[in-house]
Amino acid sequence: MSLDKISIFAGKYSFLSNDHICLVYHDGYLFNSVTHAFQAARAQDQETKLRISKIHDFDIMYEIAETIDDPINWSKSRSKIMEVLIRDKFRRNPQLRQRLSETTPAIIQNTYDDTENRNNLYWGIVDGRGENIIGKILMKIRDDITNDVELDKWILMSLNLQTEKNELPKIILHEYRNERKIGRIFLEDKPYYTIGYALDCDLKFSHDSIENYHSILANDKELGVVLIDLNTRNGTFVKGNRLKKSIATPLEEDDVINFGEKNETFKVEIYMEHLRREYEREINEVDRELKILDMMQNPQANPEEVKQLLDTGKVSQIKVENISRKACNEDDIKEFFKLLGEIVSVYVPRKRYEAYVKFKSYKAATAAVGWNGIKFHGRRLTITYDKSRQRSRSRSRSNS
Structure with a gap:
């Protein structure tokens, strides 16, 4: 028998609460709950974020939070930040993700008893009224899990992806086995690539230590080319160091990557010279068009010179x-x-x-x-x- 509605985040459903203790990553720090991360997101200085990241006790955390002034336009940005944090909670914790999926098809309502806090009417339901933003976020993530797009949504919201095709670097993975080069993989037209055993992965590797969705290689506007391990048992390694789970690690030229216990290694080549040349080409193209306009407006212009410019x-x-x-x-x-x-x-x-x-x-x-x-x-x-x-x-x- 299916449950029609979940309105109390306690007992069996306590994991739905933002206060549920589990790691959540945001803005360079790991926090002990969504609530910790959300309050830290309000802070403008890194020192306050760091302090909150080291605190487990909710009372102490709230004491710090009371000293924080809401940033400009917080009322407009807070719901998106909340979704980013809740998505990270369930992406980083596979067991919780499975439990959220199992709540289908129940309506999830974040119900509060406190009628004096106006925020409760925004985030949840009070006396049958409210916008229930947290409940809606949870149901949206649950639908994404069902539709097998939860990972993609997490990537899109967690990273500042470079989506302009002409701004993407060219990435070449040189594949080696026993120090002998055996091939190369060209990556140059997508903001991110999935790596794993699943058939729909962009880079598919067949090995017992490789999980269905093992890693993500992405182009971030601020961090550059990054590699992310997706909470794997056997890990993803750069220069022999195991990556922290579900945290973007910037890659550099000639970095060596290992996936799980797979024998092959991959040496990274990141080529960005074409971006500079493309920028120069665009400037030259503008100059060419301006010259054409000037010549066409000049009755003394040589037709052959105009044709030559048009062909350039x-x-x-x-x-x-x-x-x-x-x-x-x-x-x-x-x-x-x-x-x-x-x-x-x-x-x-x-x-x-x-x-x-x-x-x-x-x-x-x-x-x-x-x-x-x-x-x-x-x-x-x-x-x-x-x-x-x-x-x-x-x-x-x-x-x-």
């Missing part, structure tokens, strides 16, 4: 130099660059460690030029627009 920036072919001898072949080069867009042809001159790649879209060629300096089989490529594209096009061989 629409080059769809690139020249790739400094290719290693081992990789200087059409198949490897096409496989490498096809991530950027459809390739029309690849031409590799004999006895020269260079290649000409023609894309269907000039935007893909622009993106490829942004890769200038990227490592390919151990060597950094020199990638430029093909200035002699008419000549090379006539000699290229179709790869479509």
Whole structure:
């Protein structure tokens, strides 16, 4: 027989209360409950947050909380912060997440007896009235668990994800086994990637020590590229150090990652030079358009010069130099660059460690030029627009 309504967060359902003792992470600190974390979120200084993070006793915590002034626009931001904290509570504590799921389909109401505290009418129900914000958050998370999107919602709310595609760094994971390189994984078009055994993971690893959802690799606007262990039994390691559970750890160039007891290791390469080049390209594009406007308004302008400016920036072919001898072949080069867009042809001159790649879209060629300096089989490529594209096009061989 199913329960229609849960209105008292006590006994069997005490785990629903924000006062339930369990670790909750926020703003760089681990707290002993959602209530502790919420009061610390009101504080503007790190010293107060740190003090609250070290306190277990609720009375002492509330004494400190009474000295804190609400930040500007707190009434507008508090419900979102509350949801972030409650989501972290259930993501960080799998047993509680399971128990919350088992309350389906009951209506969850956060009922208060204290009629004098006006906040109670906002967060819960008093004498049959109130907005029941906490109850609604709990039911929303429960629905997300049922719909298998709870992890994604936690990531989206816990991190300040970089979602602009042209601002994402290029990440390459170089895979090694017994110190021998056996492959590489390119990650460059998503704000975050799931890693684990589950079929829907972005990076799927089959090993007894790897859990369904083992880790998250994400692009955070403030922290950069981060790695998160998802409360795993066998851990996620960076440079041999086990990561703290469900806390974002920034990665650096050449960091070595291990997942569980998997034999393979992954060396991190983070390539961001293309972002600077893309910024410079956008500035040059604006300058080009301004010149075109000036010339078109000038009756004395040379039509050929105007046409040349209009054609600039629409080059769809690139020249790739400094290719290693081992990789200087059409198949490897096409496989490498096809991530950027459809390739029309690849031409590799004999006895020269260079290649000409023609894309269907000039935007893909622009993106490829942004890769200038990227490592390919151990060597950094020199990638430029093909200035002699008419000549090379006539000699290229179709790869479509």
